[in-house]
Amino acid sequence: MAVFSAAVAAALWREGRGAAAGVALLAAAYFGLRVAGVIGRRRGGDDDGT
Numbered sequence: 001m002a003v004f005s006a007a008v009a010a011a012l013w014r015e016g017r018g019a020a021a022g023v024a025l026l027a028a029a030y031f032g033l034r035v036a037g038v039i040g041r042r043r044g045g046d047d048d049g050t
Contacts, residue, residue: 001031002032002035005027005028005031006024006025006028009024009028
């Protein structure tokens with residue numbers, strides 16, 4: 001999803017749709033952070049009772 005969002009951001013930027021490209025770029029950053037495990041729920045942690 002991170003790569004797809006980045007590609008969409010690039011396509012929107014080329015079309016001159018800066019605001020939409022910014023939103024897509026933020027989505028790419030969000031998904032990238034989720035994949036890296038920086039944000040989001042962690043599996044097997046202490047907070048889920050396992």
